[in-house]
Every structure is written in C-alpha cells, then in structure tokens.
Amino acid sequence: MEKNLVIRALKANAKSFSLSCKKISYVPKSIARLTCILTLQLNNNCLSSLPLELKSLHQLTELHLGNNAFEELPVVLKHLNSLRKLYLFRNKITTLPSEVLDGLPNLVLLNLNHNKIRVIPPAIKSLVCLETISVTDNQLQELPAELGSLRKLTEINFTNNKLTRVPQQLCNLSKLTELYLARNNLTELPEGVLGWTSLRVLDIAGNNLSMFPVDFQQLPLEELLCEGNEFVQCELLESKQEREVLSLKEHAARIVLKEDMNKFSVVARSLPLYPELAHMLSHRGKCALCFQPFLTTWLECVQFINLKKDMGMKKNLTVPVRALLCSYSCFNKRGHSFYGLVKLHTE
Known part of the structure; x- marks a missing residue:
C-alpha cells in the first residue's frame, strides 16, 4: 500500500507526502524517489530508524517523526541540509550526536519534547538559524554555554527537566521573546538579564528561586509565571554597622x-x-x-x-x-x- 502511495505522489508531483498513523515499523526506500517533496510526515508509527536512501530528499524542509520509537537521531538527517523544521517529540531519544547537528545549518525549529535526553552537546552551536528549541519533559541536567551563540533564537522551552542553573551566555540572546523554564531545580537566574531586550514571556514556576537577578524590573515583560518558588519575604533588616573596612x-x-x-x-x-x-x-x-x-x-x-x-x-x-x-x-x-x-x- 505504501508503494502505491509513493507512485501517486510521483505522478502528482506532490510537495507533501504522509505515512502518518500507518503502524509501520520501517520506511519504504521508494520514498527516496520523491526528490521534490518539501514536507514528509512519518509521525505516529513504530519507527526506530530511517533508510540512508532518504538523503536524496535535498529539498525537504519539514520532517515529522513524532510519536515513534527512535532512540537516537537518525544518521540520515545530517544529509538533509535544507531541513527547517524537525519534530521528534515522544520518542526514546537519549543523545544528540554532534555529527547530525552539524548537518542541519538551516534548521529554524527543533522539537524534542518527551524524550530521555540528558545532555545537549556544544555542537548545538551549528544550528545557526535556529529560532525555536523545545526540549520539555526530558532529563536535562545542564545547558551548554554554546546556546548563547544562537542569536536568532526567539523561543526556548526547557520545561520539566532537572536543570540547576542557566548559563550566563544565554543573556546574549537579544531576540528572545519567550523563555520557559518551569519545573526544574533552579536556585537563581543569571545576572545580566538586561540582555533579554525582547523578552515578553518568562515562566520559571515550580523552581527553587529566592529572588530575581539585578535589574530584573527593567525587562519588557508582559507575562511572568513564578508560582511555586521560595521567594524571600518582605522583612526589614536594619544595620547597626555604619561603615566597612575596604581592602x-x-x-x-x-x-x-x-x-x-x-x-x-x-x-x-x-x-x-x-x-x-x-x-x-x-x-x-x-x-x-x-x-x-x-x-x-x-x-x-x-x-x-x-x-x-x-x-x-x-x-x-x-x-x-x-x-x-x-x-x-x-x-x-x-x-x-x-x-x-x-x-x-x-x-
């Protein structure tokens, strides 16, 4: 049946092709003949790998692989240099190979929600066009400083992970408009938040913050979600010391x-x-x-x-x-x- 769908798509010179919700455990190699498609939908199946033949899809800009059984990023992705949107939510991915990330310089959206990722490698800096990254419900314990070099980022979502700190370098992201860090283990936000000159939405609910960083009140925020933290209370502390001895x-x-x-x-x-x-x-x-x-x-x-x-x-x-x-x-x-x-x- 899949082969018949490929033949129809070839005859119609289709720009989009879908095998979603087909309960397939492998991708027919014949899809490699669809060299003109821009969108490929393979979500909601039982896939754990992709055939290397798909590297012929040079014009592919959008790939849907969500809700499958991938344990790692398919190697063939490093050949799909035109990809702009990649969806890999609800899989079993644990690692992000650097060689694959290096092959995706035009990616603007990366969705890795609901996986088992513990580390984002420094090679993330190769995604120089990235605007949106979402890695919610994973096992991230730290973020690489290299994220701060992705100056086109407008939305970051690391909700529900195990993060204990946010790298200072993320304050370099002047185009960032939405930042979601809810339900982690953060005890503080980095100093230098004035670098977030475009930030409109900040979600840091459910962490261990005691206060916000210096100059936080100058951010152009429109929405702040911060319930479930341990903020200091408004209790006056008077000083009996009048001056200090400086070195x-x-x-x-x-x-x-x-x-x-x-x-x-x-x-x-x-x-x-x-x-x-x-x-x-x-x-x-x-x-x-x-x-x-x-x-x-x-x-x-x-x-x-x-x-x-x-x-x-x-x-x-x-x-x-x-x-x-x-x-x-x-x-x-x-x-x-x-x-x-x-x-x-x-x-």
Whole structure:
C-alpha cells in the first residue's frame, strides 16, 4: 500500500507526502524517489530508524517523526541540509550526536519534547538559524554555554527537566521573546538579564528561586509565571554597622572605576593600554542607590517590585529582585526601598 502511495505522489508531483498513523515499523526506500517533496510526515508509527536512501530528499524542509520509537537521531538527517523544521517529540531519544547537528545549518525549529535526553552537546552551536528549541519533559541536567551563540533564537522551552542553573551566555540572546523554564531545580537566574531586550514571556514556576537577578524590573515583560518558588519575604533588616573596612585593592579599584566613568579622563584613555587591568575592572558592579562603581565588595540587598505598578503587567504581584549596594553608608540612608539580606560580601 505504501508503494502505491509513493507512485501517486510521483505522478502528482506532490510537495507533501504522509505515512502518518500507518503502524509501520520501517520506511519504504521508494520514498527516496520523491526528490521534490518539501514536507514528509512519518509521525505516529513504530519507527526506530530511517533508510540512508532518504538523503536524496535535498529539498525537504519539514520532517515529522513524532510519536515513534527512535532512540537516537537518525544518521540520515545530517544529509538533509535544507531541513527547517524537525519534530521528534515522544520518542526514546537519549543523545544528540554532534555529527547530525552539524548537518542541519538551516534548521529554524527543533522539537524534542518527551524524550530521555540528558545532555545537549556544544555542537548545538551549528544550528545557526535556529529560532525555536523545545526540549520539555526530558532529563536535562545542564545547558551548554554554546546556546548563547544562537542569536536568532526567539523561543526556548526547557520545561520539566532537572536543570540547576542557566548559563550566563544565554543573556546574549537579544531576540528572545519567550523563555520557559518551569519545573526544574533552579536556585537563581543569571545576572545580566538586561540582555533579554525582547523578552515578553518568562515562566520559571515550580523552581527553587529566592529572588530575581539585578535589574530584573527593567525587562519588557508582559507575562511572568513564578508560582511555586521560595521567594524571600518582605522583612526589614536594619544595620547597626555604619561603615566597612575596604581592602586597599577595593579602594584603588573604586577610584579608577570612578575616573573611568569620565571618558575624557587620563585614566579612561590609558586603561586600554593595560588589558589585564581592564579585564579585571570589567567585572565591576554599580550601586543600586548611589550608582557609584565597585569591584568585588558589596552589600547584598533585595527590592520588592510590584509587577503591575512597576513593570506594567496585568498581574498584581510583588516579587523580590536582587540589588547590590556599595557600602553600609548607602544602606543606612533613609528613604530607600532596599532590604538587607546578608553581611557584606567580598569575593
């Protein structure tokens, strides 16, 4: 019966071909004759492999392999360089071979939901055109930093995995509009979230977060899902300490950093001549109250932000956002909205 369908498709010069829901355990090699098809639907079957002959489908842009029995990415995929959309949800996949990922430079959508994947290899960086990646309900324990190099990404979904951290490099994704990280084991989000200049939807429900990172309230969010975390409560902590003893290195660094804020100063013009010093100072912070720079010594605080009032969202919810103050002198000033959490921190 499958051969008859292939013959009909050949005669009709079809651009799409489907063997979905046929209960087949193998793909007839005759499909390789359909060199003009753009879409191939093989979902909802019992497939565990694909014939190498399918590499002749040079124009194929969309491949549906969901709800089958694949335990790994079919090797033939590395020859399908025109693929733009690949669906492999509800299989038994455990690994993502680098050589296969290297052969998919035009992929814009990758759906690997409901598998058994533990690791996404660094070779994911080969998917330079990727816009959407969804790997929900897997066993991911960590994400590769290389994801941050996929600058076209607009949607990331890693819901229901075992992630404990998000790489700092993901903050480089300025086109990201939707980020789903619900039901993982995250204890914090990376600093530098201002890099998510297009982010509209963030779902971090069901994690172990205690607060949001610095400057979180400046994100252009329209929807935030954050229930089921362990956020710090709004309890005022007053300090009896009026000032701290800074190291000579910290004193010197603050003087240099303050001078560097004036781009016409001798210090600002001279720093590029000392790359090691410039690199060390690049890890500077900025006081949330006086806006003066510091290097490695700060007071960790929290500010409580109302999503509706302060961020323009529909939800009337107050969440804690991390803030760093440069000194007890700033912390002890009256009239600010920062709450102390811990003692002065020195890296």
